[in-house]
Amino acid sequence: MTEIDTEAFLADLYALREIGRFRTGVHRPTFSAADMESRRWLMAKLEECGLEASIDGIGNVLGRHRGPGPHLLVGSHIETQNEAGWLDGALGVVAGLALARAGLPVDVVAFADEEGHFSGGFLGSRSAIGALTEAEIDAARNRTDGTPLRAALETAGLAGLPRMRLDPARYRGFLELHIEQGTQLESAGLHLGVVSGIVAIWQFQIVFAGNQDHAGGTTMAERRDAGLSAVRLLAAIDREFPKVCGPRSTWTTGRITLDPGGYSIIPGRAEVAFQFRDVSIPVLERMEACLEALVRESNRRERCPATLTTLSKAIPAPCDPDLMRALSEAAEQVCPGRWQVMPSGAGHDAQNIARILPAAMLFVPSIGGISHHWAEDTSDADLAFGVRALGAAAARVLVG
Amino acid sequence: MTEIDTEAFLADLYALREIGRFRTGVHRPTFSAADMESRRWLMAKLEECGLEASIDGIGNVLGRHRGPGPHLLVGSHIETQNEAGWLDGALGVVAGLALARAGLPVDVVAFADEEGHFSGGFLGSRSAIGALTEAEIDAARNRTDGTPLRAALETAGLAGLPRMRLDPARYRGFLELHIEQGTQLESAGLHLGVVSGIVAIWQFQIVFAGNQDHAGGTTMAERRDAGLSAVRLLAAIDREFPKVCGPRSTWTTGRITLDPGGYSIIPGRAEVAFQFRDVSIPVLERMEACLEALVRESNRRERCPATLTTLSKAIPAPCDPDLMRALSEAAEQVCPGRWQVMPSGAGHDAQNIARILPAAMLFVPSIGGISHHWAEDTSDADLAFGVRALGAAAARVLVG
Numbered sequence: 107m108t109e110i111d112t113e114a115f116l117a118d119l120y121a122l123r124e125i126g127r128f129r130t131g132v133h134r135p136t137f138s139a140a141d142m143e144s145r146r147w148l149m150a151k152l153e154e155c156g157l158e159a160s161i162d163g164i165g166n167v168l169g170r171h172r173g174p175g176p177h178l179l180v181g182s183h184i185e186t187q188n189e190a191g192w193l194d195g196a197l198g199v200v201a202g203l204a205l206a207r208a209g210l211p212v213d214v215v216a217f218a219d220e221e222g223h224f225s226g227g228f229l230g231s232r233s234a235i236g237a238l239t240e241a242e243i244d245a246a247r248n249r250t251d252g253t254p255l256r257a258a259l260e261t262a263g264l265a266g267l268p269r270m271r272l273d274p275a276r277y278r279g280f281l282e283l284h285i286e287q288g289t290q291l292e293s294a295g296l297h298l299g300v301v302s303g304i305v306a307i308w309q310f311q312i313v314f315a316g317n318q319d320h321a322g323g324t325t326m327a328e329r330r331d332a333g334l335s336a337v338r339l340l341a342a343i344d345r346e347f348p349k350v351c352g353p354r355s356t357w358t359t360g361r362i363t364l365d366p367g368g369y370s371i372i373p374g375r376a377e378v379a380f381q382f383r384d385v386s387i388p389v390l391e392r393m394e395a396c397l398e399a400l401v402r403e404s405n406r407r408e409r410c411p412a413t414l415t416t417l418s419k420a421i422p423a424p425c426d427p428d429l430m431r432a433l434s435e436a437a438e439q440v441c442p443g444r445w446q447v448m449p450s451g452a453g454h455d456a457q458n459i460a461r462i463l464p465a466a467m468l469f470v471p472s473i474g475g476i477s478h479h480w481a482e483d484t485s486d487a488d489l490a491f492g493v494r495a496l497g498a499a500a501a502r503v504l505v506g
Numbered sequence: 507m508t509e510i511d512t513e514a515f516l517a518d519l520y521a522l523r524e525i526g527r528f529r530t531g532v533h534r535p536t537f538s539a540a541d542m543e544s545r546r547w548l549m550a551k552l553e554e555c556g557l558e559a560s561i562d563g564i565g566n567v568l569g570r571h572r573g574p575g576p577h578l579l580v581g582s583h584i585e586t587q588n589e590a591g592w593l594d595g596a597l598g599v600v601a602g603l604a605l606a607r608a609g610l611p612v613d614v615v616a617f618a619d620e621e622g623h624f625s626g627g628f629l630g631s632r633s634a635i636g637a638l639t640e641a642e643i644d645a646a647r648n649r650t651d652g653t654p655l656r657a658a659l660e661t662a663g664l665a666g667l668p669r670m671r672l673d674p675a676r677y678r679g680f681l682e683l684h685i686e687q688g689t690q691l692e693s694a695g696l697h698l699g700v701v702s703g704i705v706a707i708w709q710f711q712i713v714f715a716g717n718q719d720h721a722g723g724t725t726m727a728e729r730r731d732a733g734l735s736a737v738r739l740l741a742a743i744d745r746e747f748p749k750v751c752g753p754r755s756t757w758t759t760g761r762i763t764l765d766p767g768g769y770s771i772i773p774g775r776a777e778v779a780f781q782f783r784d785v786s787i788p789v790l791e792r793m794e795a796c797l798e799a800l801v802r803e804s805n806r807r808e809r810c811p812a813t814l815t816t817l818s819k820a821i822p823a824p825c826d827p828d829l830m831r832a833l834s835e836a837a838e839q840v841c842p843g844r845w846q847v848m849p850s851g852a853g854h855d856a857q858n859i860a861r862i863l864p865a866a867m868l869f870v871p872s873i874g875g876i877s878h879h880w881a882e883d884t885s886d887a888d889l890a891f892g893v894r895a896l897g898a899a900a901a902r903v904l905v906g
Contacts, residue, residue, distance in 0.1 A: 288722075328693075
C-alpha cells in the first residue's frame with residue numbers, strides 16, 4: 107500500500123487555510139488577491155513535490171507528473187464561497203498534492219471558479235474540457251460586484267495566457283476527494299462515502315406580476331398581491347413535490363424578493379429563486395412537470411400571473427464503475443465496514459470532467475453537515491482516512 | 507355657500523407638483539431639499555392668503571388666521587413617500603389654503619413626516635399634540651439612509667426652533683381632505699367619501715431561525731429551512747385570517763427576507779414584515795390572537811422556531827359625528843347622491859389630532875386606486891368637488 111504522509115498533508119491544509127482566513131474559515135473569492143496568492147502557493151508546492159506547475163488563461167493550476175504513465179488526474183478547486191469553509195475544494199487539491207508527494211504518477215489540478223463567483227460557474231473545469239467559449243468569457247460578470255470576467259482576469263495577471271485542454275489519452279481517470287456537505291455519513295457513524303453519481307441541478311426563476319398598492323386603501327377583494335400568490339405557489343410545491351420526487355431529491359427556495367418591500371405596500375412584484383436536484387433524469391423531468399403544472403394551476407386561480415423561466419438544466423453525472431470499485435476496495439481497506447456508497451447532492455468539477463474521462467469521487471464527513479459557511483469542518487482523523495483511501499484507490503487504478 | 511376659487515386651488519396644486527417632480531409624481535422625502543423648498547413655498551402662499559405663517563422645530567408649517575374665532579384647523583402633510591404621488595398630503599394642505607383664500611377663518615397646517623421617513627412616523631402631528639418626546643427625536647433615524655433625525659433637522663435649518671403645540675380651545679375641529687388610496691369610490695361611481703374612522707395598524711416582525719446549509723448536501727428530512735417555515739405560516743394566515751377578520755380588515759406581508767439569499771443555500775433565517783388594519787379594536791384583537799395561535803402552532807410543528815415581535819399597535823380613530831354630519835350635508839350639496847360614508851384604511855395625521863380635537867376627513871377618488879406610487883392621480887373635477895365640499899362643510903361648522 108502506498109504510504110501517504112498524512113502529517114505533511116494536514117500541514118499543507120492548515121497552511122492553505124491561512125490564505126484569506128476568515129474566523130475558522132476562509133474568504134477567497136475567485137481571482138481575488140487571496141485566491142491568486144493561494145494559486146501561487148499551490149504552484150510552489152507542486153514544484154516542491156516534483157511536478158511541473160503551470161497556470162492557464164482561466165486560472166486553472168496544473169501540476170504535471172514528469173515521468174511516464176499511466177497517469178491519474180487528481181484535484182478539485184481552490185477558491186471558496188464568500189466567508190466560507192476551509193475544506194470545500196481545498197481538500198481535493200491538497201489530497202492530490204499528498205498523492206504526488208507519495209510518488210504516485212498523478213497530475214494535480216485546481217480548477218477555477220467551481221463556486222460560480224462569475225455567471226455560469228465551473229469556469230475552469232468547463233474550459234479544460236473545451237466547453238467554455240470566448241463569448242461566454244466576454245459576457246460573464248462577478249455576481250457580487252458586477253466586475254466583468256475579462257477585467258478580473260486582467261487584474262489577476264491571467265489575460266492573454268493560453269487555456270489548457272485536458273488530454274483524455276493521458277489519464278486513466280479523474281479522482282476528487284471532497285467533504286460531504288451533509289450529515290449522512292456523520293449520522294450513520296461512517297468515515298467515507300464512495301460517490302455513485304453527482305446530481306443535476308435544475309434552476310428556475312418564478313416572477314409574479316401583481317399591483318403595487320397601498321396596504322390600507324385596497325381591500326382584500328381588490329388586491330393583486332404578488333407576494334401572496336408566490337406564497338400560495340410555494341406552499342403547493344411543498345405539498346406536491348413529495349409525491350413525484352425520488353428518495354434523495356432535494357428542492358430549495360433560496361430567495362423571495364417582494365417589490366418594493368415596505369410594510370404598508372402591497373407587493374407589485376414577487377421573484378422566487380427555486381431549484382431542485384436529483385441523480386435521475388426521469389425524476390428531474392417529473393419534478394419539472396409538477397412545477398409547470400403548479401404554475402399553470404396558479405395562473406388559473408390567482409390574480410397575479412406567474413412566469414416560470416428555466417435558468418439551467420444540468421445533466422446528472424454517474425461515476426465511473428471501475429473507479430468506484432477501486433475507491434470501494436480502498437475504503438474497505440482503510441475503514442473496514444465504516445463507509446457507504448452515496449450520491450452527491452452538490453455539483454462538483456468531476457461532473458464536467460466525467461464528460462471526457464472516467465471520473466469518481468470520495469467523500470469525508472462534514473461536522474454537523476455545515477457547508478458554504480466559515481464554520482464548515484471535518485476531523486483530522488477523517489481527513490486522514492480520506493487521503494489514505496484516495497491514495498490506495500489511485501494505486502489500485504494505476505497498477506491495474 | 508362660500509365660493510372656493512377652484513382655478514386658483516388647482517393652479518396651487520400644479521405648482522407644488524413641480525417641486526421635486528418625478529415623472530408625473532414627486533419625490534419629496536421629509537427634510538430633503540425639495541421638501542424644505544415646498545415648506546417655504548407654502549409659507550409664502552399662506553402669507554399671500556393673509557395668514558401668519560411659521561415653521562416649528564419639527565418642520566410643521568402653520569398659517570394662522572389673523573382675525574377672531576371660531577376657527578377650524580385644516581391641513582395634512584406635504585412631504586411624500588419616495589418617488590410617489592403628487593396628491594397624497596399635498597391635497598389637504600392646498601385645500602386648506604383654498605379655504606383661507608375664500609375668507610374662511612381657518613388655520614392651515616402641514617404636518618411633518620406623516621409618511622414615516624423617520625422611525626416612528628407622524629412626527630409633526632404627534633409633536634403638535636404633545637405626544638413626541640425629545641428622547642424619541644434623539645433616537646429616530648431615516649429609514650432609507652440612516653441619517654439621525656437631529657442631523658436632518660440641523661441640515662434643514664430647523665434645529666433649535668420651538669415646537670408648536672395646538673391649542674384645543676382655539677378650534678372647533680380639524681378637517682383633512684385626502685385621496686382615497688383605494689378603488690371603493692371609483693368602483694361605485696362616487697365622487698366623495700365621508701370618513702367614518704381611521705383604521706389602526708398593528709405591525710409585526712416574524713423571524714424564523716433555521717440552519718443555513720448546502721442545498722445539495724442536506725436531505726429534505728434533515729433540513730431546517732427557515733424560508734419554508736415562513737411560507738407555511740404565511741399560507742396558514744391566508745387560510746385562517748378570513749375566519750376572524752371584519753368586513754373591511756386588511757392584512758399584508760410587505761417583505762420576506764431569506765438569509766443569505768443564494769440559489770444553492772438553504773435559508774438559515776427568514777424575516778417577515780407583517781401588518782393588519784381595522785377600525786374595530788375587538789376585530790384587531792381577534793386577528794392578533796389568531797396570529798399568535800398560528801405562530802404557536804408553527805412552533806409545535808416546524809423545525810425552525812418563529813419569534814413574533816410586536817412593532818406597533820395603534821388605536822383606531824373614529825371621526826367626530828358633528829363634523830361628519832357637516833361633511834355629509836356638504837357632500838350631498840356638492841354631489842347629490844354621489845357620495846358615501848366609508849372607513850379609511852390608511853393612517854392619517856387626523857388620527858393623532860382626534861386625540862385633542864374633533865376631527866374628520868373627506869376622501870376624493872384615486873384613479874385606479876394607485877397610491878404610494880408616482881402614477882397616483884385624481885381627476886381635476888373630483889379635486890374640485892373635494893375642495894368645494896370641504897369649504898361648504900367648514901362654513902357650516904363655523905356658522906353653527
